[in-house]
Amino acid sequence: MAGLSEIARAAGVSVSTVSRVLNRRAGVNQDTRRRVLTVLAEMPYTSRGIGALRRTGVIGLLVPELSNPVFPAFAEALETRAASAGYASMLCNTRSLSPQGLGEEEYVRMLLTRGVEGMIFVSPDITNQGGAAEGEIGRVRGHYRRLVDDGVQLVFVNGGAASLNVPDVRVDEQLAGYTATRHLLELGHRSIGFVSGPAYSLPSRLKHAGWAAAMEEAGHVSRPELVAHAPYGATGGASALRELLARTEVTGVICSSDHMALGVVAEARRQGLSVPADLSVVGFDDSTLAAHCGPPLTTLAQPIGEMAAAAVTELVERLEPESDSTADTFSRVFRPRLVVRESTAPPAR
Structure with a gap:
């Protein structure tokens, strides 16, 4: 049984063209369609269980965790939007802390055997490689490349790589870092720290770039001692603030997530600091806990509902047999929105 890539080579066309013929989509001329169908008759096709020859009405939703409220919020918005488009969803928690938990690649294999028609990845593994070795990063990238080459329809949310030619929907993380820092600068803060996620996480790197740009634009040096890296989560936020306070003085901090910001607020109290009188704190996500x-x-809100709608719409358009959607990369960037609450104020001195 041949895969899409073998069929494409034999017919002298692209993988996406074979996929369009299999799914009876428009945009393929009759000569090309006839050539592909001839090869298909000679080389029976299997797509590793994704159901290209049969419609299941099921898509996979893969999120990295469920302890951070922003990911259940994305899952709910994606599931609701998919249901309104006539698709059921299978939800996978790809970084479960349970010893029995499956990783992203294991879940993908399971979804393929269940006949899902496509998949939406929220913060996919390719975006958060941490300190992984170059070979490991290449292995993960190859995991997505195999899916693309086999004609599996994918959409990334807050992640992705241009070389994969996979549609992506994302919030502007760099603008978020810039906007959060500008908010504190406008309140009168000058020594502003950045509580970052892992150093090699793309979202943290982008927020760092926004923080540095705002600081330098205001005439303040973005000193390395003002940045502390830690794992995402409340515990990581607390340890990052301890690190910051041990080596410098700050009157405000911006954080890579609301979850980290909650840890910062708790640690500030343990150190005898009042928020916002002694320390202003800005989060990111506007999760359900923030208010x-x-x-x-105070936080930068992701437009989760709009992002979910764009991701599902793009995937469904690529799955529908009558769709005129092309295989060209679709990319849409959403602006974060500053939500000012009570954790920020002018510095006391």
Whole structure:
């Protein structure tokens, strides 16, 4: 049984053209369609279980975790939008802390055997390679390349790589870092720290670039001692603030996520600091906890509903047999929105 790439080579066309013929989509001329169908008759086709020859009405949703409220929010928005388009969803938590938990690649194999028609990845592994060795990064990239070459329809949310030619929908992380820093600068802060996620995480690198640009634009040096890296989560936020305070003085901090910001607020209290009187804190995501913590958190909101709608619409258009959607990369960037609450104020001195 041949795969899409073998069929494409034999017919002298692209993988995407074979996929369009299999799914009876427009945009393929009759001579090309006839040539592909001739090869298909000679080389029976299997797509590793994704159901290109049969419609299942099911898509896979892969999120990195469920402990951070932003990911359940994305999952709910994606599932709701998919259901309104007539698709059921299978949700996978790809970085489960359970010893029995499956990783992203294992879940992908499971989804393929279940006959999903396509997949949406939120913060895919390719975006968060941490300190992985070059060979490991190449292996993960190859994992997506095989899916693309086999004609599996994918969409990335807040992640991706241009070389893969996979559609992506993302929030402007660099603008988020810039906007958060500008907010504190306009309040009168000058010594502003950045509580970052892991150093090699793309979202953190982009926010760092925005923070540095805002600081330098205002005439302040973005000193390395103002940046502390830690794992995402409240515990990471707390340890990053301890690191910052041990080596420099800050009156405000921006954080890579609301989850980290909650850890910062808790650690500030343990150190005898009041938020925002002694330390202003800005998060990112506007998760469900942000408005209800003490004090309510100033943050940069991701437009989760709009991003989910764009991701599902793009995937569904590529799955529908009558679609005129091409295989060209679709990329849409959304602006974050500053939500000012009570965790930021002018510095006391």
